[in-house]
Amino acid sequence: MMKILIVTSIMIALTLGVGSRTVSADADYDTALKSSPEALTLTGIFQTGTGTVSGASNVATVVTLDAKGNVVPEGSATADKSLVKITDAQKQVGSEWSTAGNKFDINKDNLTTMWMYFGNAGGNSGDGMAFVLQNDARGTAAISGAGQSLGVWGVDNGGRESEIANSAIKNSWALEFDTHRNGDKGTGSGFDDLNSINDNHLASAYPNQAGAYERHLSGFNWYNKLGHNGIINTAKLSNGKWWHVTLDYKSSGLMTYTIGDKDPSTGAALAGQTNSFNIDKNKFASANGQLTWGFTGATGDKYENNLVMFEKISSLVSADAIQKVTDVTQNNADVTNNGTVVSGDELNFQSTLTYKDGKQDWQKIEALLQVPNDVTLDKEATIKYADGTIQKFDTTKVTNKVISVVLSKSLSKTNNTATISMNGTANTVTSDTKVASPASAFNGKNAMITSNAAAFTIKASQQRFTITGLVNQTINVGQAAKVAASINTDTILESNVVSVTTKLNGTQLSDELIILNKLDPYPYPETIPANKLKLGDNTYTIRVDDGYGDSKTVQSTITVKDLGKIDLTTVNDLNFGTIPIPQSTTTYNPVSAMNVELEASLPGSWNLSVEGSDVVGTDKSILKGALIYKDSVNAAETVVNSNSLTILNGQSSASKVTKTWAKDTGILLKVKPSEVKTQNYKATINWTLSHTPTE
Template sequence: MGIKQGKLKVVMFTIAITFFASISGVSAVTDYPNAIKAAPHGITLNGIFQTGTGSGVSSASKTVNLTPNNVITTDPNAATKSVVTITDDKNQKAAVWSTDGNTFDINKNETASMWVYLGNGYAAAGDGMALVLQNDPKGNAAISTGNGETLGVWADDVTPTTGNIFTGRTSGYNKVDDLVKTSVQNSWALEFDTHTNDSRNANNNFDTNLGGNNHLASGYPADTGTYVRDMEGSLIPLVTNYFYSQKHSGFIDYGKNVSLSNGQWHHVTLKYVSDGSPSMTYSIDDKDPKTNAALPGKTALVSIDKSKFKSNGSIRWGFTGSTGASYETNLVMFEQVPGLVNASATQKVTDTTQKNKDVTNNGLIQSDDSLSFVTDINYSGGKQEWKNINASLKIPNDVTLKSGTITYSGAGTDSETINLTNISNGEITKLLKNNLSSTKYSNAKITLLGTANKETKDTVVHSDESEFTGSNAVVQSNAASFTIGGIRTLTLSGINDITVKAGSGATIAGTVVSSLGGVFPAGTTTAAIKVNDNYSVQADVGTDGKFSVNVPSDQLKLGKNPYTVMATDQFGNQTKSYTANISVGANKPTLTLDDSGKTVNAPYSLSYHVTDDSAKIKMYYQDGSGTPVLMDTFDNPKANELHSGAYKLPDDLSVGKHVITVYAIDSDDNKSDTQTITVMVPGKLGLTTAGTLDFGSTDIPDKATILSRKTDFSVDLETSLPGTWDLSVSATDLTSGSNTIKGAIIYRATAGDNAQVLNQTGLKILSGSSKLTPTKVPWDKDAGVLIKADPSQIHKDAYTAKVSWVLTNTPSK
């Protein structure tokens, strides 16, 4: 709301607001073209509204028609929607009222949907507007006597000062009965308030205690209970100032730092219920102005007292608005006008593969399922038939459409096909060839048939709201959403043999695992269990895939009882059939394993102790998933006698971790609980050589010569110890009984490489990383360790030297 002109105090506030408006750069002149350019879908309003004729009403109110591209037109054949201007400048008061033939019937359920534009003034905006239902005797001339915070409908909280300094003077209305006479009579109003009036003085106090936020609220403008009187003394002696705050019913707080005057179109829906306890539900921002997608919005519900209208049926309705020093461009566009066309559209999605299962609201289907998308468009009455209906059908992703038809029903029947090649941006636009009315076709059923695409994972599919835009009503369907189950493989784990005592029941438990991973939605997956081919039970699978079911003892016989398990999910995917046994008989053996649950190093001997009440007990161990190995057999002539044993694990266990499982099975085929121990085989480090490097006998050469060995030579390495390894070689000098040859022992990797002299320091010749298989390092007779014969040092004799090979390991960090 804003501030009324005419007093010194008011003029001062007007200056402040004008200053802030100049900072924001708001201009109603440039605002109007922007609003028109962004105008959403709507209908034409020819003959629906008339400009109010009340006292002080401005000439701003007007209606313009637009083309589909939002160009203003005077050609009725080109127009597809209309925009109504309420106010667009300072100090205005305006109203538009329904014509006599387009009244609001308070004894019928009514729906109205519209777009409102409240300027782009943000904090500098004022004052808003109101949607009004009224039965004021003034009819089309009904208007509040004031502007600003009245919004053209509420009472005018100001009146000339009365009395004198001798008798006492008052400013404002002392009695609320006098105040309400200045409002629109016999009315209910929904205000869109863009300006806060909380200054605690006349014509600027309606919003006291509301927190200063833009808001929506409703009430009865001519009802005394709508206003609360406040008063305070004046600086002028013997003068009392009276002013009023307004009670706000159905309050929708638009929030701090958020403005209704934000340069955006806001969608508003009103639903009036006449039956029972009459009520009005109103919502704002429940639709996206650019995409038309449904939004949660903000909603309020208020009771409606029909007696306030002093009417038995039809009343006038429309919009009022007023501005003070603050102002904005206030515009309205309609989708549904109360009573003009009563229509609805409902979308339903069914899975015809699954016996016409309704999957509209979060249903579950499988890849390749056949789907039917049916939108029922219904005309249920109104003053006009629904004309020129253009359907904008949203096409869901992940579905391949096959065909489309429209069938008309009512007093007559007709049909037409939909060309599926005309899909653009996920939408099919189709002009229905027939209008809808109560006289011929009251229903149009649009059916799109298609197939769910193959999906590799669960995929949520949205079938968005479709819109049906006629020249006199716009209706939107509901959205649909369903999930296509990804192609998956289900497996079961934990289906094992079970041993129970005679007279006891058995618990079958397991886990369902999906190849796609994830959880199993509650109530969607089951496990079918059959015991002995004559007892069946079904278990619900939890969200973690686990299930459990008890089999009563009277369904089990002594000995083995075969059982099968098969799981099925919500998409019809199944596991294979898993089979195991429930063994009913004597007690199972009681086993104790020393070091059970611990980790030990090889070499290691298992030590175990067992008791049982059967004639014979066999002890087994199993390395991982390998073949079980029989360790021991105990004769057990005395029940529950303790038997102990030990078994040395093989020396040739491979390097690494071995999980050893130990269990006992008695002669009644009862198996003990298993116990495990982890054995670590740390790996080895070692090398072996052929022993002797034989160079044979040779003549002393006449120049320095490299002597080859008589045979090839190799070193075998064991490097399974984790880490990295290095191989080094060193050698002593060649010596005989009386002679020493220095630097004669050399090494080269291959025959063509340069040779290096070996000494006792050692030469690293090879490196590598740990591996489980042995490594053989070979050299032919012209490579590896050789002799460099220098004739100047050699004397005829027999020489020997000691060659040392060293293999070292560096552990992994």
Template sequence: MKKRWLWLMGMMAIWGLGTGIVVARASDTAVTNNLPNSFAINGIFNTTSTITGATNNATLVASNHGLQITDNQAGQNGAAWSTSDNKFDLSKNGRFSMWLYMGKNGATKSGQGMAFVMQNASATGFTNFPSSKQPAGQSLGVWGVAYNQLATDASAIAASAIPKSWALEFDEQVNDSRVGGDNDSFDYEFIYSDLQHVGSNYPAETATYVRHGSSDGGGKYFYNVAHKGAFETTLSDGAWHHLTLDWTAPTGTSNTGTMTYTLGDKNPDTGAAQTPTNTKTVEVDLSKLGINATDSTKQVYWGFTGTTGSQYANNVVAFEHIPGLVNASSTVAVTDTTTGKTITDGDSVNGNDDLTYTYKLNYDGGNQNWQNIEAQLPKPNGVSFSAGTITYADGSTEALSSSELSASSVAHTLAKSLSTANASATIKLTGKADAVTTDTTVNSTTSYFNGSNEINSVTTPSYTIYPAQQWVLALSSGSTASVQPGESVDVAGGVSMDGGTADTTTNDQITMHASLDNGHTIDDFTLNGSASDPDAHGAFHLTIPADKLTTGTNNLTLYATDDRGNKSNTVPVTITVSGTLAFKQVNPESSFTTTQLTGTSALIGRASDWDVSVDNGMGKGSTWAVTAKASDFTEKLTSAKLAGEAVWVDSQGNQHSLSQSQVVASGTNTAASQTTDIIDGWGSEGGVMLKVNSDALEGDYQGTITWTLSNTVS
């Protein structure tokens, strides 16, 4: 450390001789000609802020898409503040998304740096430095200045900072002098690392500055900034660095919110999301900004300040999102419509599969509508699009042209803005995966939706296209089968590669899918060999249990898929369950009980010699019905007709003449085969009985009952 300090002193001595020597360096001014995706910020910032004793070098560049705080010259001071219409409301959650450029010559030959600042003091602001001979330097235009090595406290330093402010610095120089009074010691805590860094605090608070005894001793002091949420990183590497600021507003009666700053969360070459280089969350006490929890408004000015010394750098900001201007979001989903699978990173599809890329843009509110949105959708390698449509929330649609779809990057400006009244647009691109012959990686791409006041982006997944494989499914057990109720069915076959292509799969990589049209389900299963050899390659066997089959025709369909989603042909199997429905027993002669006539009408019950039963072998769920019809009853010797008739007495005791057919029994099988005793089901008070009138004559009567069995219930 001592050697470093002596070297600095030597450089100071050379400068003091008035040689005018500065370190030679290459220019990076051209960076403003090549900004990342960003929107024009006309009217967002005021760059005419007065800086006492100096010129405000902040300006808009690159057709007003870039905010340049300092350019590639020594002795620069820059400040840009949001206009009154674009203040930041700290009572609401908000997000800033932007790109920062901070030179390219590293920590020893770069500028001082710049700072993101929120302040509640005035529409403009900058460090109050004494004169052009004592520049703002390490203050970055927001911290105080420390030119008095005899100051016993930091009150004068804090008083020269921007009042009522919170600052997040991007420090390109490590100011670690221990002399005091040279305004070059604010980074003393980084003295041993000599690395560029990021940190935050309240510039106008005395407690922000920490006193140390100077190397000269004798009651002299130097001060450093207490960096909160600090991290060391590389800033001046000639690359754009993405910064996301997430503000979480206070809740309830609290006056403290949090700011999360995340650096390097997007790839500077592709714009794709990536693991951040650094992220920190710090508390922000709004009372330090002169805001109370009970205040009706909590809006503050925000912007950037920056400085250069004898070393300098081009400090530029380009914006993707400013809170309150347009709040929007976007998503992308890739679907293999051939297999119905949603594709995520690391997945695969097959050549010739139908693919759909669906981009969803949502307007979530803001001071302005999301306007002039140009969709820039790089075409994934290995995919060809054949159609594209845009559907808005209001139901209107527009089509993408064939020339747009065939370009290497699909570029289309939406015909409509998005607003509260028309809050979404869905862009759907349909096409196919190429018919590749080798495994082909589809690289992830970043798609942008560049509006004139909001930039949104999404990253598509990376996946693999495999050469399509055509499987052929064939049966060895035949395409038809007939069984009796209660019997199972065995189906067997094999799966092979079409066209003589070598089959290197294993049985566990092929899944069989079987379905029945009778409402019963069959679980998927992997190839399980033959019934005699469970390890037989490419073979399968399946047993359909009897309880999954119904009487009549059962249609079974089979197909196979591999672990990459390739599908075989579909093979049908017809299974017929045949069975019998018949009377098991009908006594040829049955009688009614012998009854003595009393001169009144009566019902005569059955004797014990009745036996009528049904065998239903038509399967579970099959139905049947028995009807009965009786002839007249006549006396055996005289053939005189009985004054009465056979009747059917139902379960409610109602009598029905059997001179017409009556359903006297019915049933539905709960098993594949069942036997039902009809007579037993009637009981003693119902069923077929003989009704005799009051004028019936004594005799021995006989008649015929005809029983009819059918497989439907009338």
């Protein structure tokens, strides 16, 4: 009776414990969602496995989240990332496999990065997950057993090694993330009976190979140990935090795996723990090297939330992002890696995204550009694509020192680069100042890439320059701009030779050396020809530099206004062709109707008039009054001669004015048979477009 009572007491305690864990697991799952890192959405990339095992349900599922970690429907407009939930309770198995369009090619390099979450159960966790490459004939239905089998290893029933191997996923290789040490020397609970491993560890093997198992007898019970290769002994994985994992596969078969190589809170790179394994590609029995891949997991009496979020899958999209910082003022010197600039230097921050290869285009890319300290960025920046398209964006829209801009185009094999370019000016500093241009993130629907960071130093000035007299100005189109700067320094040097460089819209105008001292301000006038100025705003920059790290740059705006124009752009020649000598006075139309086109946007009124010469024959004979003008068919005719004749007028307009005269109107040829001879005739018509300004 005492034994029965003791057993009853234990069972009650376990029941209460399980009830408590259920609440904890739900709270832990919510915590995991809210702290979930940036990751890919998985639509069309992964699918839930269909395999089941006796006594354990397959519960794997894909969960779609918004940017704040809230669960949203797949395909939702707010969908931002996805996670794979492998298991979340006792006695479960789970599997999530790649789709047909997301196979793992063992004959190509492949870099996959992800975040993995193992709950917060500490030492009460179980049993973990496994990354699996497989060519099992069952495809996405491939599964093994629960508990220590993790859904991929063979099921240990105490049988021989070949029997255990036969129950595993076929033609496979697996890397386990084991959160529970099964070292009880008992049937179904002895895979981890090894001195070389800790409670939590990573290790790899071929699940379907008899050589992966080793049969032992303990008392009257047979059990199998699992061969652990490339072991990484870790701290407790079930610690309520996301673990970053990198799988770097080379086409030779070398798989290098690293865990804990990125800080889950800041995203900063960490050393992590690394090991590797040379995979024998023949084990997969694949003629084309295309494998199904994904994750399996399982629980026994102990459990945890087993979650995976993918950050990068290079087989989908292989891309990189390179940041480069150049000092435009110093002849585009590269200062990316601890270079030196001077206050006032014009800087360029460039991030180049390059699509290298992949099964999909890199889609819906959001650039999260880090704003450097002690630099004033120009408002307008650009993204230039390989196909020549230019996208503009505003750098003043900053949130938490980050500029967010969504690329308007996907990157692909045919449009493989996007160059993001931001210009700015190094701020004036009183002491040497280190500037950080942190790594920026480029998060797409199917790939997330991080650029390198940059750092440089702004040197403090030993000599202070001032530039005065430079003011903004507005001129009319066609006018030259005159600027009159005055340059001074606060230092008296015996031989203070400095360079003065001026630019207009980034293009150099002048560059010369002057002698400068504190007592004599140096006048620096400059005239900018009209043909170098563009309509609208022009940026004029003057820079003084002593060549020792001291400089000063000042700029002003020259605005060129177009007050309008008056211009006769088109007048057609009047050709009357070959005509017979008429029997009576006859009026002829030109072969092509008379037409004009003019611009009269200058404020005021305009007037178009004509003057004509006599119609003169080859023999110098004259047809008097032969050119006439009629405004309409029924209007009286007016002789076109040396007197100015108005034929059109109107008020200024932004639109062009066009006029084509109808038949029997405009300038016509009136021929009298008594005057005309068989020969060629010609005349000259002068057109005058005049303007009267508005008072």
